[in-house]
Amino acid sequence: MTTAAERAERGKAARKRASRSSHGAWIPSADRADPVAVLERQSADRVQDLLPIRYGRMAASPFAFLxxxxxxxxxxxxxxxxxxxxxxxxxxxxxxNFGVFASPERRLLFDLNDFDETYPGPFEWDVKRLAASVAVAARETGRGEDRAHDAALAAVTAYRTGIRRLARKGELDVWYASVDTDDLLRLIDSARRRERAAARLAHARRHTSLQALGKLTEVVDDRRRIIHDPPLLEPAGAPDMAALRKIFGDYRSTLAEERRLLLDRYRFVDAARKVVGVGSVGTRCFVVLLTGRDTDDPLFLQIKEAVRSVLEEHLPTGPYLHPGHRVVAGQRLLQAAGDIFLGWMTGPQGRAYYWRQLRDMKGSVDIAELEPAELLAYARLCGTALARAHARSGDRIAIAAYLGSADTFDRAVAAFAVRYVSQNATDHKALTGAIDAGVLTAATTY
Structure with missing residues (x-):
């Protein structure tokens, strides 16, 4: 086993492979893939009648495209x-892809909340993705290039300082670390902004299966059924319903023994196909309504198709043979507290799926509503949460040594993020141009 000093030396040695300042560069290569072609290739095995929704949602703005x-x-x-x-x-x-959710102990935590693309790879790829999204969000909400740079810088600096802080802690301290939203409120220096944040958290606490029961279902002939709201929510037909009931048992076997016992206390009531997200639109996704003690004791589970991570073609082969297992294992590793109903299985036609709760006090921010100071604070929060996730799954001591105490890496990635704003805007125009030319069909009403 290597010592902490040896791990730190490994991190410093990585500067020879990629200097910290080198991360600021962005010049698209001459053979860069056409962004529309990348999206079309990704869509080839998706539900074709849902693709116009995906393209329509991505075309809405450069931020939505990213x-x-x-x-x-x-x-x-x-x-x-x-x-x-x-x-x-x-x-x-x-x-x-950050937000709040309930831990099994019913604490409201802030963390990463999307793992469809999780995969082992260089830590800085996540940091650059976060920084670019912060910069694009800042420009989208009317802030200039300097504000976009400052917001991206805030996220990366929070990541670096978070990793360095965790590098000094013991293994169990790192594993048990979390961002509790009660602590979060105490970090907000403005009483008005604190009230706004508290209101958002209160809304998330109400975002439960019981709340979903009233929103997503209706009573038909004295039976509770998921509503019909095509194409976003469509009750499963007889073939899908039969398949879902069958794979429900397979999914059950991937849960821990005590959680299988809990799941057995619920009864399968109904299922529906559901459109979710932006980039995920077109992958097969269902929601299942279960009831426990009575009809006022609901549980909504989401069954989502797991496909190859977008990172797989660019990195060495990972440890997971089953895409659903990859998503579940990645989420369990990265999140401070995992969904107790998280599991995976293989469905009809050999397609991989994973299961999780649809709503468990989940919530996210509306970026358009954030004031400049709030965006900076939120960017720092995301950087801190990302550092905690990486510290659990990678060599935090080596990464901390690579990053160092200076802000060289921070400024380089912030510069990259600002440059990538322009690239993303160009790619967004390529998508809208393909739609205008009739190459792609987009639905603008969903």
Whole structure:
């Protein structure tokens, strides 16, 4: 086993492979893939009648495009020199893929909340994805280049200082670390902003299966059923319903024994196909309604198709043979507290799926509503949460040594983020141009 000193030396040695200042560069390569072609290739095996929703949502703005274009950015990151300091990447550490959720102890935590693209890779890829999304968000909300740079810098600095702080802690202290939202409120220096944040958290606490029962279901012939709201929410037909009931048992086997016992106390009531997210639109996704003690004791589970991570074609083969297992294992490793119903299985036609709760006090911010100071604070919070996740899954001592006490890395990645704003805007125009030319069809009403 290597010592802490040896791990730190490994981190410093990585500067020879990729200097900290080198992360500021962004010049698209001559053979850079066409972004529209990347999206079309990714869509080939998706539900074709849902693709116009995906393209419509991505075309709404450069920020929306970036959110759905993880595959495009993965290719760009892969074309750059990297450190070789590997962590379990979120794979899509976009600003909107952070949020609050309930721990099993019913504490409200702030953390990463999307793991569809999780995969082992260089730690800085997540940091650059986060910084770019912060910079694009700042420009989208009317802030100039300097404000975008400052917001991206805030996220990266929080990441670096977070990793360095955790590098000094013991293994169990790092494993048990979390960002508690009660502590979060005490960090907000303005009483008015603190009240706004408290209101958002209170809304998240109400975001439960019981709340979803009233929003997503109705009573038909004395039976509770999921509502029909096509194409976003459509009750499963007989073939899908039969398949879902069958794979429900397979999913159950991936849970811990005590959680299987808990799940057995619920009864399968109904299921529906659901459209979720931006980049995920077109992948197969269902929601299942279960009831426990009575009809007022609901549990909503989401079944989502797991496909190859957008990072896989750019990195060495990872340890997971099953895409659903990859997502579940990545989430369990990166999150401070995992969903107790998280599991995976193989469904019809050999497709991989993973299961999780649909709503468990989950909540996220509306970036458009954030004031400049709030965006800076939120960027710092995301950087801190990302550092905690990476510290669990990678060599935090080596990464901390690579980053160092100076802000060289911070400023370089902030500069990259500002440059990538322009690249993302160009890619967004390519998408809207393809839609205008009839190459792609976009639905603008969903």
């Amino acid at each position: 959110r759905g274009a993880a595959a495009v950015m993965a290719g760009d990151l892969a074309a750059q020199r990297h450190t070789g300091l590997t962590v379990q990447l979120c794979g899509d550490a976009h600003l909107l």
